Amino acid sequence: MEDVLFNLWFSRQTHSLQDLRQAAVTSKVFVQRDYTSGTICKFQTKFPAELESRMDKQQFEETIQTLNNLYAEAEKLGGRSYLEGCLACLTAYTIFLCMETHYEKVLKKIAKYIQEQNEKIYAPLGLLLTDPIERGLRVVEITIFEDRSIGSR
């Protein structure tokens, strides 16, 4: 019975992303960068006050923490990145023209993760996460939509 209800609820929510496009935007929340670990890409996990009425604090922290882990993976200094760097140096960096770098691969993973999070968690709550790369890796922009246009049709 629970499965049936969940499927019904989920099938209604799968159209949420399209509904959001026609909804009115109430405001935007910006999650800033956390520079306490240096210049690596990391976002603050502090829960913004504007989202308190909309979503679970733990869920938000989990999303941001996963994003931080993914960015750490992209910028990790290890055997693989050194190998890539040395190979690039030997080929006078022309290899960057033909090969996709490790960082770019992780960025694609991040884009996919954000889309997944939007579809499963944020759109049903009337929120939309914007991929930080579209804001120059400065902020995670969360758009808050008006409540009434979600699921009312």
Place this chain on the structure above:
Amino acid sequence: MLDGRRAPRRMKNREYQQIDPQALATPPPRPPPEHMPKRARRKWEVFPGKNRFCCDGRIIVARQSGVLPLTLALIVLTSGLFFIFDCPFLVEHLTGCIPAIGGVLFVFVIISLLQTSFTDPGILPRATPEEAADIEKQIDNPTGLSSSYRPPPRTKEVVINQQVVKLKYCFTCKIFRPPRTSHCSLCDNCVERFDHHCPWVGNCVGKRNYRFFYTFIVSLSFLTAFIFGCATTHLALRSQGGNGLVVALQASPASALELVVCFFSVWSIVGLSGFHTYLVAANLTTNEDIKGSWSGKSGNEDVGNPYSYNSIIKNCCSVLCGPMPPSLIDRRGFVPSDDSVQTRPVEIELPAAKNDINMEKDCLDFALSCAG
């Protein structure tokens, strides 16, 4: 009139059906895309900084290319003279490796120079109007939101590796600059890990192209020294057979020219390479070194570079062989059309005008409406 009385409900229904959110979002004067194909603009076309773009946004250069043509001309001319006049003689009298080594060095120099000049150094895109308004909200401005004079510089402090670092607010880009980022006035952009603006290369040297710049100056040092050595050897060998130096110079005047160019450049280039090798080993930028940010010149004894890994090898590896970060300005992406979701008072689409005053006014108005 009767129709008019009944009509409102019908008309209302019809109007309600006719109102298309897409049409509401797009501004009235612009016709719908199906009727007039409007070319979607790429982001480089509306880029607010003072850069120029070529090949549909694939190549980026600073507005003033500085002396890049001179740099290229000097290198190509000197190397050309070397290959034409010195190589045949040296291949005959010494070894065939000489043009091969010269060739490899020359290729390295030219490729790394072009990459330094044409790569995005790590430009930070400017804040969107909503972001700027959000930041304005967070900063306490007790003197009121008058835009008649520039407010005092805003700073934010953050502790990195037990070191207090001040983040400054950039009035042009409307962001708090990340650590090690600086605003280049020549290019009018904030650049990450800003090293310096190099006129010889015609571009800023920053996070993304520092490794190319380093490769360029190191390989140029080797090339200059190599050509200098070969030209000297050439002249020495020619004047050996009892002919004297004057005869040798007459036989190969190009070598004399190469000697002069190389002699004057080798000191500065080798010196620069040495300096940058020190910077790489200490994980410093030219900007930080000149300002003395971490050397305790201001009298504070506790400063140390918080970004250094305290190991020369690790510093070198992280600066030169670290992962290549992506370009943040997405030059070839398309400017989003107005159908995307937008807040009511402010339009999201990037304004093509470089009118900072208007943008600041919009931000202030928006901030007022949020606060009020």
